[in-house]
Amino acid sequence: MIMVKKAIYMVGIFALMLSVSGCWDANDINEASILTTVLLDKQDGEYVFYVEVANTEASGGTEGQSTQAEKFVIVKASGKTLAEAREGLNRQMRYPIYLSAVRALVLTRNVVKEDITTYLNRLRSNNDYRKKVILVTTNEKPEELFEVFKKRESVGFYIEQILEQLVAANQLTRRTTGRYIEIMTSSYSSFIIPNIRINGEAFEIDGFSVVLRNKLVGFVPNAEWNGIIFLNAKRPEINYVIPSDEVEYTILVTLKKRKVEPYYKNGQVSIKIRFVFDAEIEYSNGNDSGRLAEKDKKPVAEKLKKALERDIKSALETSQKEMKSDYFDFNNAFYMKYPRQYRELSWYEAYPKAKLEVETKIRIDELEIFDYGTHEIE
Amino acid sequence: MATKQERFHHLVNSILKLNLNITRRTIPYEGGRLAVLYIKQLTDTKQLSENVIRPLVSASPKICLTAELAMNRFLYAADCSIKKNTAKIVDSILSGQTVILFSTDTAYLTVNLQKIERRTIPTPEIEFALRAGRDSFIENLDTNISLIRYRIKDKNLRIKMLEAGKRTKTRIAIIYLEDVANDTVVSELEKRIERIDVDGVVESGELQSLLLNNRNNLFPQMGLVERSDMACRLLLSGRVITLVEGSGLGLSAPAAFIEFFYSCDDLYENRFFGLFMRIIRYISAFTTLTASSVYVALTSFHTDAMPADYAILLAEMNSRVPFPSVVGAFLLEFLIEVIRESLLRVPRHIGSAIGIVGAIVIGQAAISAGLFSPLMLIIASVSLLTSFVAADYTLANSFRILKFMLLIITGFFGFYGFTLFLCLILSALVSLNSFGVPYMAPFAPFNLYDFIRGFIDNTAMSPLRMKYLRTKDNRRKKRQTKSKNAGSSWQQ
Numbered sequence: 001m002i003m004v005k006k007a008i009y010m011v012g013i014f015a016l017m018l019s020v021s022g023c024w025d026a027n028d029i030n031e032a033s034i035l036t037t038v039l040l041d042k043q044d045g046e047y048v049f050y051v052e053v054a055n056t057e058a059s060g061g062t063e064g065q066s067t068q069a070e071k072f073v074i075v076k077a078s079g080k081t082l083a084e085a086r087e088g089l090n091r092q093m094r095y096p097i098y099l100s101a102v103r104a105l106v107l108t109r110n111v112v113k114e115d116i117t118t119y120l121n122r123l124r125s126n127n128d129y130r131k132k133v134i135l136v137t138t139n140e141k142p143e144e145l146f147e148v149f150k151k152r153e154s155v156g157f158y159i160e161q162i163l164e165q166l167v168a169a170n171q172l173t174r175r176t177t178g179r180y181i182e183i184m185t186s187s188y189s190s191f192i193i194p195n196i197r198i199n200g201e202a203f204e205i206d207g208f209s210v211v212l213r214n215k216l217v218g219f220v221p222n223a224e225w226n227g228i229i230f231l232n233a234k235r236p237e238i239n240y241v242i243p244s245d246e247v248e249y250t251i252l253v254t255l256k257k258r259k260v261e262p263y264y265k266n267g268q269v270s271i272k273i274r275f276v277f278d279a280e281i282e283y284s285n286g287n288d289s290g291r292l293a294e295k296d297k298k299p300v301a302e303k304l305k306k307a308l309e310r311d312i313k314s315a316l317e318t319s320q321k322e323m324k325s326d327y328f329d330f331n332n333a334f335y336m337k338y339p340r341q342y343r344e345l346s347w348y349e350a351y352p353k354a355k356l357e358v359e360t361k362i363r364i365d366e367l368e369i370f371d372y373g374t375h376e377i378e
Numbered sequence: 379m380a381t382k383q384e385r386f387h388h389l390v391n392s393i394l395k396l397n398l399n400i401t402r403r404t405i406p407y408e409g410g411r412l413a414v415l416y417i418k419q420l421t422d423t424k425q426l427s428e429n430v431i432r433p434l435v436s437a438s439p440k441i442c443l444t445a446e447l448a449m450n451r452f453l454y455a456a457d458c459s460i461k462k463n464t465a466k467i468v469d470s471i472l473s474g475q476t477v478i479l480f481s482t483d484t485a486y487l488t489v490n491l492q493k494i495e496r497r498t499i500p501t502p503e504i505e506f507a508l509r510a511g512r513d514s515f516i517e518n519l520d521t522n523i524s525l526i527r528y529r530i531k532d533k534n535l536r537i538k539m540l541e542a543g544k545r546t547k548t549r550i551a552i553i554y555l556e557d558v559a560n561d562t563v564v565s566e567l568e569k570r571i572e573r574i575d576v577d578g579v580v581e582s583g584e585l586q587s588l589l590l591n592n593r594n595n596l597f598p599q600m601g602l603v604e605r606s607d608m609a610c611r612l613l614l615s616g617r618v619i620t621l622v623e624g625s626g627l628g629l630s631a632p633a634a635f636i637e638f639f640y641s642c643d644d645l646y647e648n649r650f651f652g653l654f655m656r657i658i659r660y661i662s663a664f665t666t667l668t669a670s671s672v673y674v675a676l677t678s679f680h681t682d683a684m685p686a687d688y689a690i691l692l693a694e695m696n697s698r699v700p701f702p703s704v705v706g707a708f709l710l711e712f713l714i715e716v717i718r719e720s721l722l723r724v725p726r727h728i729g730s731a732i733g734i735v736g737a738i739v740i741g742q743a744a745i746s747a748g749l750f751s752p753l754m755l756i757i758a759s760v761s762l763l764t765s766f767v768a769a770d771y772t773l774a775n776s777f778r779i780l781k782f783m784l785l786i787i788t789g790f791f792g793f794y795g796f797t798l799f800l801c802l803i804l805s806a807l808v809s810l811n812s813f814g815v816p817y818m819a820p821f822a823p824f825n826l827y828d829f830i831r832g833f834i835d836n837t838a839m840s841p842l843r844m845k846y847l848r849t850k851d852n853r854r855k856k857r858q859t860k861s862k863n864a865g866s867s868w869q870q
Contacts, residue, residue: 013798026678026792028703029689030696036686056693100682101689130682157687 032098037156039106099128103156112216131178137209212325227315262334270355386481410481420474422493429454445485457490505604510642519623525606546578549623582625598772599812603628616849632815638773649836662764671788679792698748704789819846
């Protein structure tokens with residue numbers, strides 16, 4: 001009787017195995033079209049997909065791999081809708097498309113200018129993509145972008161590596177596609193996407209595309225990078241060069257603490273942002289390199305503070321006045337403190353009118369603390 | 379009614395008629411004659427001539443000999459006895475005893491003058507250790523027992539001699555420490571040996587399969603012991619050792635899964651090194667079982683679990699391989715098993731040649747010919763190497779079979795099948811027992827103290843024996859009581 005029971009269990013387990021869908025979808029990795037970069041453009045009213053596909057068979061398998069051989073193939077497909085464009089891609093692929101190796105999604109400004117909701121929703125519903133894949137924008141022509149490495153190196157991998165090393169160096173906030181989708185689906189949708197451009201035989205980030213209500217509203221150039229990362233990166237570190245008399249001090253400024261304090265009074269939103277910076281004298285062009293002369297201490301600290309505030313205020317002004325877009329996520333802090341009021345007001349309207357205050361503290365070499373009080377942006 | 383003389387002649391003739399190659403030497407004495415019966419190949423003829431035949435011949439012809447008189451007055455043999463059961467005469471001769479029949483006496487003498495060709499004590503071949511005694515068991519049971527006896531001089535060491543095999547009448551020794559070993563295990567072992575009803579038992583492996591409570595079981599339930607020092611260590615831990623005449627390998631019982639990963643080195647080396655090596659062995663066993671299957675699951679089903687750049691590299695490597703991953707993995711594993719088996723069966727000097735051919739054929743040519751992916755080759759080689767790491771090869775054998783089953787199931791169902799099959803193996807393991815001891819002890823049922831002693835710490839240093847063995851005496855060393863006057867001798 002026990003044996004019969006065991007046999008029934010075994011048959012049951014195997015029947016379950018057989019009936020569970022997705023168990024028969026074995027597909028060897030060498031029989032897949034491995035995509036590493038996906039670029040979406042809009043040309044003449046049509047969506048155009050450019051995909052970089054790993055050319056695994058041309059590399060010669062195990063032996064005789066030539067460094068001159070094209071390791072990637074660019075496939076282009078267009079359609080009036082995203083689905084149509086994707087169908088066009090499918091029709092050109094030798095093997096089923098494998099999306100898990102996609103390292104970068106590149107959107108041209110033409111696409112972002114319109115509405116990226118559809119595309120982000122498409123990514124949201126497609127489980128084949130890793131949600132950690134990075135998203136960038138570009139203003140370059142797709143053909144030129146994919147010709148930078150003569151198809152010997154992956155564009156997607158390169159872009160990802162640029163962003164990863166910037167994140168590792170605390171120069172950038174990590175934002176994955178998954179995070180963009182999250183923001184897009186929230187009540188207030190605004191974010192910035194790194195923008196890449198061709199620089200000789202490489203790429204560089206030349207600024208950020210600002211997206212509000214899932215549409216491109218502007219472009220923030222690199223000049224505002226410092227302010228942006230002080231406002232939204234975790235622990236940014238930036239070098240500032242501060243002159244004092246004839247000596248120029250190179251100072252490494254590290255953000256130690258950032259506190260966003262929203263207030264709501266008489267229908268007015270105000271946000272106080274407190275910063276605590278650590279500043280370390282790296283070197284100078286003076287004789288006593290690395291040491292801050294006694295007479296320079298106060299002027300250097302004042303100048304450094306001014307430089308920091310200038311950068312932060314500039315970034316805030318661009319965000320608030322020019323772009324009217326809260327891509328620093330102040331809305332989250334406000335919502336946490338005033339959830340009922342947040343639901344009642346429209347952050348799209350409230351943010352541009354909000355009072356923003358910046359308070360900074362700088363600790364130079366941990367010897368002295370300078371406190372210069374609160375300043376209000378006009 | 380037959381006279382004693384007639385009965386004597388009839389008995390001798392009937393024994394000789396059996397054509398068992400028995401040699402007879404007849405010596406007359408006053409009022410009768412005696413017959414010395416022995417098998418030349420099993421007897422020390424020099425001792426027989428000097429210590430048995432010579433004194434009997436030179437005895438006064440006027441003395442009428444009896445078995446008792448001959449034994450007490452004339453024989454110089456150390457091991458001899460008087461017997462009356464004539465039905466056992468042939469058995470005694472076949473076991474190497476010399477039998478002396480007297481025409482004037484119904485009793486007869488058996489003299490032990492066995493001389494069996496034996497090897498000298500060899501170094502271990504399957505249980506190699508860097509830091510341990512070099513003496514290991516041989517095919518001679520008495521020698522093997524002597525190796526244990528000279529290490530354990532305890533009066534509680536018990537050696538129960540049993541016999542198995544109707545034709546071979548193989549002697550089997552059950553060795554244990556009376557005040558330590560669990561009685562249930564000893565009696566169960568004894569019972570199972572007595573129950574054996576086969577024509578012959580010639581090796582301990584044969585006995586092992588006859589002792590199993592479930593013959594369809596894949597996992598070994600008795601440990602193999604080749605080294606006498608390890609046998610002593612096992613006896614001290616409360617286990618029972620079974621030695622079989624004609625076998626150089628002993629069996630230890632009960633044996634839990636965890637014990638198959640012990641090596642003598644673990645006991646003799648630093649405790650941390652022992653732990654490190656045990657972890658290596660566990661990982662190796664798991665690698666043996668799963669390496670190829672994980673490769674198949676990753677390359678055929680769950681490719682997104684791989685880093686993207688490696689996925690591309692793997693696709694490049696596999697692009698020339700004509701088979702799906704599962705077929706490639708299966709073929710390569712099969713080929714490696716063939717080479718392993720052929721290396722075991724051929725003479726050693728040819729073995730190295732086969733090894734080279736195997737390495738070239740599989741390693742270089744097969745990849746150049748596009749038959750296998752280089753990664754698959756690495757994985758199969760690693761799987762082969764890790765299979766040798768287990769301290770007891772019998773467990774590795776089970777894993778080798780399971781590896782193929784796991785590979786097939788993973789080939790059909792990916793990680794889903796992989797996980798399911800591992801669960802099946804685990805549930806099979808936890809449902810096993812070895813002579814009443816849970817096979818997966820101390821993991822299941824979990825016992826923290828045994829786990830620390832058996833898995834993390836060095837058992838040689840532990841003051842207690844394993845609880846799961848349920849030994850009579852759980853303590854290996856006496857509890858040390860702290861003296862109140864500790865250190866007072868310095869003050870005095």
